Amino acid sequence: MSLGAAEDDSASEIHIPSDIDWHMLDKSRFFFLGAALFSGVSTALYPIVVLKTRQQVSPIPISCVKMSFGIMRYEGLRGFYRGFGTSLMGTIPARALYMAALEVTKSNVGTVTVRLGFSDTTATAIANAAAGLSSAMAAQLVWTPIDVVSQRLMVQGCENSGKNIAPHINSSRYSNGIDAFRKILIADGPRGLYRGFGISILMYAPSNAVWWASYSVTQRLIWGGFGCYMSKKDECSFRPDSKATVAVQGLCAAMASGISAVITMPLDTIKTRLQVLDGEEKRPLTIVQTVRSLVKDAGFRACYRGLGPRWASMSMSATTMITTYEFLKRMSTKRQDSFPA
Numbered sequence: 275m276s277l278g279a280a281e282d283d284s285a286s287e288i289h290i291p292s293d294i295d296w297h298m299l300d301k302s303r304f305f306f307l308g309a310a311l312f313s314g315v316s317t318a319l320y321p322i323v324v325l326k327t328r329q330q331v332s333p334i335p336i337s338c339v340k341m342s343f344g345i346m347r348y349e350g351l352r353g354f355y356r357g358f359g360t361s362l363m364g365t366i367p368a369r370a371l372y373m374a375a376l377e378v379t380k381s382n383v384g385t386v387t388v389r390l391g392f393s394d395t396t397a398t399a400i401a402n403a404a405a406g407l408s409s410a411m412a413a414q415l416v417w418t419p420i421d422v423v424s425q426r427l428m429v430q431g432c433e434n435s436g437k438n439i440a441p442h443i444n445s446s447r448y449s450n451g452i453d454a455f456r457k458i459l460i461a462d463g464p465r466g467l468y469r470g471f472g473i474s475i476l477m478y479a480p481s482n483a484v485w486w487a488s489y490s491v492t493q494r495l496i497w498g499g500f501g502c503y504m505s506k507k508d509e510c511s512f513r514p515d516s517k518a519t520v521a522v523q524g525l526c527a528a529m530a531s532g533i534s535a536v537i538t539m540p541l542d543t544i545k546t547r548l549q550v551l552d553g554e555e556k557r558p559l560t561i562v563q564t565v566r567s568l569v570k571d572a573g574f575r576a577c578y579r580g581l582g583p584r585w586a587s588m589s590m591s592a593t594t595m596i597t598t599y600e601f602l603k604r605m606s607t608k609r610q611d612s613f614p615a
Contacts, residue, residue, distance in 0.1 A: 294603045297381070304606035308373060309366045311602055315594045316365050321354035322587040327428045329580035330546040333571045338583055357427030360451030364420025372413040373599075376486075380405035395494055402490040406482035414474050419467040421474070422549045423454045429550055470548040473561060477541040481534050488530040489596070496522050523600055524593040531592040535585045540577035542584065544568065 324345075325338055336344075345353040384401035392400065427448060448454035458466045548564045559567070568576050 294607055298608055299377070299603065299606045300608050301606075304373070304602065305370050307605055308369060308602050311598045312365065312369050312595070313362060315591065315598060316362060317358075318594075319587055319591050320358050320361065322583050322590075324354050324356060324428050326580040326583035326587060327425055327546055327550070329583065330543045331429055331550050332579065335579065356430060357424035357451065360420060360427060360454070361424040363451070364416060364424070368413045368416040368420065371416055372409045375412040376405045376409035379408040395491070398490050398494070399487045402486035403483040406484075406486035407479050410478040410482035411475060414471065414478060418469075418471045418474055419455075422458065422467055422469055423451050425546060425550050426454050426458070427451065470545040473541060473545045473548065477538050477545060481538045484537075485530045485534050485592070488533065489526050492526040492529055493522065496526065520597050520600075523596050527592040527596040528589045531588040532585060535581065535588045539581050539584060543577050543579060 325341055328341060328345075329336060329338070349356075380401045383404040384397055387397035387400050388394070427450075430448060448457060455467070462469075544561065544564050547568060548559060548561060551559060551564070551567075
């Protein structure tokens with residue numbers, strides 16, 4: 275079920291690399307290289323995540339530039355990497371679970387939808403949507419506790435950045451991720467580590483489904499456009515080089531991310547505040563209380579605080595993720611003679 279095969283039926287053939295299915299991958303190489311490559315991506319993008327998180331918990335609007343200067347002045351470079359060790363250690367198993375669920379679901383659902391008589395384009399979109407849904411739900415089992423701990427560490431330095439920008443931040447002091455994990459477990463039990471799990475599923479599962487479906491459909495539209503253009507020039511064949519392929523993949527990823535960021539931003543803001551802030555009696559807030567507090571701060575506009583960093587983070591993350599992911603799959607492909615018949 276590859277795009278290349280679909281395009282081969284058109285008047286102008288577009289010879290792009292075919293899809294790599296789960297059975298074609300060397301699993302040990304796939305997970306080992308994936309951990310290394312995605313750790314590098316996380317390192318580069320982490321400061322933007324810290325900015326977004328602090329903007330979301332702030333009761334007053336603060337620009338990215340002003341907040342960046344405040345962090346650098348009062349906390350130094352370390353302020354941009356608070357909670358990074360915890361986040362990185364959680365990212366590795368979460369990514370592994372995400373990629374395994376993604377590829378297994380995509381391969382199995384794709385096969386079933388083709389057998390049911392769907393067109394190749396429709397089957398690919400359905401398979402990608404189902405894969406995005408299942409992978410997001412699987413990854414949140416690991417990611418939510420890591421998210422809670424790392425976000426607590428991210429905002430811990432807010433009171434040192436000139437003034438306390440978020441007075442209702444949980445007052446516990448954490449020396450590191452393990453200390454935060456232990457204190458949250460003692461104070462709130464396992465439920466404390468899964469604060470915002472429901473809303474995370476509500477946000478990430480549909481968002482991933484839409485993202486992967488949009489990504490696959492957008493890719494086909496762009497390559498289809500190339501096919502139409504080539505047919506008008508009476509060229510029978512078009513074989514894009516690796517740079518053109520990466521450029522199209524990156525463009526499609528950025529487009530899908532922009533739409534997803536705008537649609538899911540209010541849910542992300544509510545989730546972040548739910549995981550980080552406490553009520554007046556230092557008790558965990560409910561979703562209803564979090565929404566009321568957010569609207570009371572600055573109305574509906576408060577739901578979109580941190581949209582700039584989140585948009586940038588999602589676009590850059592998705593672009594680097596998808597190009598890294600496609601590169602990783604090609605690096606992890608088994609030799610052709612080892613494929614099952």
